[in-house]
Amino acid sequence: MSRTYVTCVVNGDPVDFLCHDYQTLLSALRDELGLTGTKEGCGTGDCGACSVILDGQLVCSCLVFAPEAEGRSIETIEGMAEGQHLHPLQESFLEGAAFQCGVCTPGFLIAAKALLDHNPTPTETEVRYGVAGNLCRCTGYDKIVRSVLDAAVRMREQDTRKETA
Amino acid sequence: MAQVFFSNALQGLTGGTTEMEVKASSMRALARSLEEHFPGIGLQLKSAAVAIDGDIVPSAWWETLEPDSEVHFLPAISGG
Amino acid sequence: MTATRTAYKWVGTRPVRHDGLDKVTGRARFGADFATAGMLHGAVLRSPHAHARIRSIDVSEALAVSGVKAIITGADLPELDDNQVEGGEGNATYRDLSRNILARDKVLYEGHAVAAVAATTLRVAEQAAQLIRVEYQVLAPVLTIEEAMADDAPLLHDDLFTSGLDSPPKEPSNIAARHVTSRGDPDAAWEEADLVVEREYFTKAVHQGYIEPHAVVAQIGEDGKGTVWGSSQGHFVIRTLTANVLGWDPGDMKFIPAEIGGGFGGKTTIYLEPLAALLSRRTGRPVKMVMTRHEVFRATGPTSGTWMKVKMGARKDGKLVAAQAWMAYEAGAFPGSPVGLGVMGIFACYDIPNVYLEGYDVVVNKPKVAAYRAPGAPMVGFAAESVIDELAEQLRIDPVEIRLRNAVAEGVRAVYGPKYRKIGLVETLETARDHPHYSAPLGPWQGRGVASGWWMNYGGETSATVNINSDGTAVVMSGCPDIGGSRASLAQMAAEELGIDVHRIEPVVADTHSIGYNDLTGGSRVTFAVGMAVVSAARELIEDMCSRAARMWDVPPEEVEWVEGRAQSVSGAFPPLTLEELAAGSARTGGPLSATNTVNPRGVGVAFSTQICDVEVDPETGRVTILRYTVAQDAGRAIHPDYVEGQMQGGVVQGIGWALNEEYIFDGDGVMENPGFLDYRMPVASDLPMIDTVIVEVPNPEHPYGVRGVGEVGIVPPLGAVANAVYAATGKRIQELPMSPVKVLEALSSG
Numbered sequence: 001m002s003r004t005y006v007t008c009v010v011n012g013d014p015v016d017f018l019c020h021d022y023q024t025l026l027s028a029l030r031d032e033l034g035l036t037g038t039k040e041g042c043g044t045g046d047c048g049a050c051s052v053i054l055d056g057q058l059v060c061s062c063l064v065f066a067p068e069a070e071g072r073s074i075e076t077i078e079g080m081a082e083g084q085h086l087h088p089l090q091e092s093f094l095e096g097a098a099f100q101c102g103v104c105t106p107g108f109l110i111a112a113k114a115l116l117d118h119n120p121t122p123t124e125t126e127v128r129y130g131v132a133g134n135l136c137r138c139t140g141y142d143k144i145v146r147s148v149l150d151a152a153v154r155m156r157e158q159d160t161r162k163e164t165a
Numbered sequence: 166m167a168q169v170f171f172s173n174a175l176q177g178l179t180g181g182t183t184e185m186e187v188k189a190s191s192m193r194a195l196a197r198s199l200e201e202h203f204p205g206i207g208l209q210l211k212s213a214a215v216a217i218d219g220d221i222v223p224s225a226w227w228e229t230l231e232p233d234s235e236v237h238f239l240p241a242i243s244g245g
Numbered sequence: 246m247t248a249t250r251t252a253y254k255w256v257g258t259r260p261v262r263h264d265g266l267d268k269v270t271g272r273a274r275f276g277a278d279f280a281t282a283g284m285l286h287g288a289v290l291r292s293p294h295a296h297a298r299i300r301s302i303d304v305s306e307a308l309a310v311s312g313v314k315a316i317i318t319g320a321d322l323p324e325l326d327d328n329q330v331e332g333g334e335g336n337a338t339y340r341d342l343s344r345n346i347l348a349r350d351k352v353l354y355e356g357h358a359v360a361a362v363a364a365t366t367l368r369v370a371e372q373a374a375q376l377i378r379v380e381y382q383v384l385a386p387v388l389t390i391e392e393a394m395a396d397d398a399p400l401l402h403d404d405l406f407t408s409g410l411d412s413p414p415k416e417p418s419n420i421a422a423r424h425v426t427s428r429g430d431p432d433a434a435w436e437e438a439d440l441v442v443e444r445e446y447f448t449k450a451v452h453q454g455y456i457e458p459h460a461v462v463a464q465i466g467e468d469g470k471g472t473v474w475g476s477s478q479g480h481f482v483i484r485t486l487t488a489n490v491l492g493w494d495p496g497d498m499k500f501i502p503a504e505i506g507g508g509f510g511g512k513t514t515i516y517l518e519p520l521a522a523l524l525s526r527r528t529g530r531p532v533k534m535v536m537t538r539h540e541v542f543r544a545t546g547p548t549s550g551t552w553m554k555v556k557m558g559a560r561k562d563g564k565l566v567a568a569q570a571w572m573a574y575e576a577g578a579f580p581g582s583p584v585g586l587g588v589m590g591i592f593a594c595y596d597i598p599n600v601y602l603e604g605y606d607v608v609v610n611k612p613k614v615a616a617y618r619a620p621g622a623p624m625v626g627f628a629a630e631s632v633i634d635e636l637a638e639q640l641r642i643d644p645v646e647i648r649l650r651n652a653v654a655e656g657v658r659a660v661y662g663p664k665y666r667k668i669g670l671v672e673t674l675e676t677a678r679d680h681p682h683y684s685a686p687l688g689p690w691q692g693r694g695v696a697s698g699w700w701m702n703y704g705g706e707t708s709a710t711v712n713i714n715s716d717g718t719a720v721v722m723s724g725c726p727d728i729g730g731s732r733a734s735l736a737q738m739a740a741e742e743l744g745i746d747v748h749r750i751e752p753v754v755a756d757t758h759s760i761g762y763n764d765l766t767g768g769s770r771v772t773f774a775v776g777m778a779v780v781s782a783a784r785e786l787i788e789d790m791c792s793r794a795a796r797m798w799d800v801p802p803e804e805v806e807w808v809e810g811r812a813q814s815v816s817g818a819f820p821p822l823t824l825e826e827l828a829a830g831s832a833r834t835g836g837p838l839s840a841t842n843t844v845n846p847r848g849v850g851v852a853f854s855t856q857i858c859d860v861e862v863d864p865e866t867g868r869v870t871i872l873r874y875t876v877a878q879d880a881g882r883a884i885h886p887d888y889v890e891g892q893m894q895g896g897v898v899q900g901i902g903w904a905l906n907e908e909y910i911f912d913g914d915g916v917m918e919n920p921g922f923l924d925y926r927m928p929v930a931s932d933l934p935m936i937d938t939v940i941v942e943v944p945n946p947e948h949p950y951g952v953r954g955v956g957e958v959g960i961v962p963p964l965g966a967v968a969n970a971v972y973a974a975t976g977k978r979i980q981e982l983p984m985s986p987v988k989v990l991e992a993l994s995s996g
Contacts, residue, residue, distance in 0.1 A: 022368075031280075036271070037272065038271070041456040041457065041458070041922075042538040043537055046538075046921060046923045047538075047922050078270070080270070086270075093269050094261050094265045096887075097259070099269075100730060100891050101457070101506050101507045103456050103457040103506025105269060106271045128931040132929045135922060136456070137454045138895045139895050139898075140895045140896075140897055140928075141929075141930040142933075143894070145935070
């Protein structure tokens with residue numbers, strides 16, 4: 001069976017891979033590119049564990065066919081830290097104990113990043129709806145929501161520092 | 166004397182006795198003594214959960230007993 | 246081993262967990278993240294019928310597909326006897342466990358595994374599985390307890406005879422076992438009661454709902470020895486079960502634990518492991534198997550649906566004088582529901598002199614149940630806590646007050662027999678009563694409910710090793726997978742003992758060839774039991790280091806003490822030797838610094854939780870919204886409070902899902918209609934408020950740091966707390982879970 005050649009940008013780097021037309025972007029990321037930080041929890045777009053940012057939009061990568069990635073830009077959990085510097089969301093999740101088993105964590109971080117990219121000053125309710133597409137069975141969401149709110153504050157402080165610098 | 170309590174499931178073998186005092190310094194001695202009182206009970210005891218002085222003890226048959234120990238034979242249970 | 250100090254440097258603090266960085270960067274390797282060269286992929290053919298006899302299986306067409314390397318069916322597994330599975334959670338015999346892995350003569354639920362295929366790609370394996378021809382004789386399914394217990398019910402197993410009856414049954418039935426516990430004389434005691442309330446309750450099967458589906462890679466060599474990678478709640482137990490189902494020696498396989506993406510009891514048993522191992526043995530190649538979410542729902546353990554009848558009597562002052570309960574639990578396709586724990590737990594919070602309890606374990610054509618967080622206890626909590634609430638209301642006693650008047654405490658004999666040691670139920674009730682939440686105002690269609698819950702916890706077989714590196718850092722090795730932060734808590738206890746920084750300690754979960762046997766991560770046992778082993782090993786190391794210092798100083802060992810990471814001479818005659826110095830010089834003082842401890846501990850601390858729930862009910866839609874929620878739980882002592890709070894919050898939210906939305910829904914043929922997260926509706930962030938926690942600390946005197954298990958009890962009260970809140974908001978007592986909008990609307994429109 002012939003495969004499709006796809007070129008795209010993942011976490012800022014140009015990449016290419018071969019994939020079957022039936023393969024999902026999730027499968028391409030995990031199985032063809034070895035980026036296993038993006039998880040499969042359901043395969044039907046209901047749990048958000050496979051969340052990635054595709055051209056600035058939050059998507060479930062299990063609902064995107066791999067060939068659709070052609071020419072597009074994808075952000076995954078592996079690209080969230082910049083060099084040695086964690087993203088403020090990653091710092092907040094670590095310090096706020098926002099995960100227990102951690103399997104949903106990459107999806108939550110990506111979904112929260114997509115939220116804060118669009119809305120840097122969310123209310124608690126906006127955070128709760130912003131990550132409502134992501135299931136966590138361990139935490140009851142309390143520490144996740146607190147950590148996202150905390151990260152928003154950190155990011156605003158960072159921006160203020162950058163502006164005044 | 167150790168105080169021994171039988172679960173409802175074991176009371177068929179004890180003739181309805183719910184508890185009794187047994188002189189035994191170990192669980193193994195206790196089992197021997199109970200088998201003398203109630204022939205056939207030994208096999209059933211093996212599959213029961215055992216609580217000694219309030220603890221469900223997985224390695225119950227290795228345990229020693231104090232003179233005032235309480236031993237409960239409970240229905241076999243699964244952990245949590 | 247008892248607590249000696251009350252002020253700690255590390256215990257009770259909130260350090261960043263050691264495995265955290267890997268988990269926020271996507272580097273942590275979970276079950277499905279492992280792959281190896283030459284790997285085949287496995288797929289399972291599952292029964293489309295809930296109940297059918299297998300007449301024949303023809304794999305020839307599937308085997309002929311290019312890329313298919315092996316196919317196995319039930320005929321490839323050895324027949325096993327009725328020995329009880331030990332070490333696993335949930336009751337099962339090996340015969341049944343094997344038949345659940347691959348069906349033999351009958352399929353007993355929709356999704357029951359019939360055959361497994363290994364092929365060069367997953368797609369080929371899945372397509373080939375569909376070419377396996379199975380001829381079924383479809384039988385009438387048995388889908389409810391009522392149907393299953395009826396005299397003329399179709400039988401799942403024609404060799405199943407009820408155990409625990411007063412006289413052995415002559416005929417087989419769907420009732421696997423009867424459990425009875427009694428004390429006093431309830432029949433006579435009803436006379437003493439000023440008020441008796443008798444009610445009936447129903448709950449549905451619900452799933453553990455871990456986000457990571459089951460996944461495994463097995464590589465078995467030509468000599469029958471091999472390696473298995475995968476996530477589970479206990480790789481030692483999973484190895485034993487796998488080997489026994491295959492008739493192999495457990496020691497021939499090394500099980501390497503992956504990070505586990507949630508378990509809640511559901512990953513304490515085996516599904517894919519023997520299939521992958523046998524397919525690997527047959528093909529000589531590694532085989533990877535990963536379940537889809539549909540498979541997880543259809544073929545792995547939910548917990549029991551239940552039917553319960555509860556009767557309780559109290560005097561005017563609220564004192565309970567008698568209680569009686571009849572409860573039947575769905576076991577699924579094979580015997581072994583947690584009804585025994587339901588019997589133990591239903592009245593375990595209360596000191597009641599006269600009690601009669603009767604529980605039934607009933608097989609139905611649904612997946613075999615598996616352990617789920619405090620197995621068996623949440624459902625009976627729903628029933629008992631609802632009745633108590635009704636008693637309180639009719640007797641005009643505050644609901645927390647009536648619980649306080651009956652609460653068990655140290656020295657009181659539990660309904661299940663033994664006397665409680667130091668426990669904290671009263672403290673959790675007082676905390677709830679005094680919490681601002683309890684007296685906060687409520688609006689229209691809003692209501693407040695409270696409930697308490699019990700869980701016994703578990704100790705279990707445990708090994709731990711502490712190694713000191715030459716640079717003075719340490720490695721703490723355990724054999725219990727870390728689901729919720731246990732590595733951090735073990736490192737904190739080791740840091741406390743050794744007197745070094747918690748991040749100078751690396752806690753690891755070792756494979757089955759690197760450390761002694763460990764029971765499951767379950768029964769809320771890891772911080773308790775593994776903590777004990779780690780503390781003992783650390784103390785042995787300290788003794789070793791002190792004795793080395795003594796020899797270096799040429800003084801008796803008792804003249805050396807360990808203070809804040811240093812050996813000090815009591816007399817002050819010598820400058821102290823730090824752990825780093827002792828570690829660096831260990832080659833010259835007797836060799837590496839390492840200690841291992843094994844324990845099968847007694848002294849498990851029983852746990853209690855009391856919870857307050859506020860709801861608002863929308864009379865138009867029947868939707869119940871949780872407005873506010875407060876948990877007071879006795880943790881004994883919280884080693885890492887963040888993760889203790891996390892356990893409390895997570896348990897509560899699972900309980901809220903159970904109370905309001907979650908249920909297995911079957912059509913008339915026994916086909917599950919909602920095997921996905923869209924229709925099996927677990928709580929999401931926008932459904933919930935913050936879950937406020939109060940960690941009550943009544944230290945367990947039997948643990949060096951006072952630890953009680955904290956993982957499970959939090960899920961026990963929510964079912965009752967939410968139901969009582971819905972009643973307070975609506976005046977309707979809903980006696981069947983889940984309290985979905987439809988059911989709430991029905992209740993609102995009834996008289």
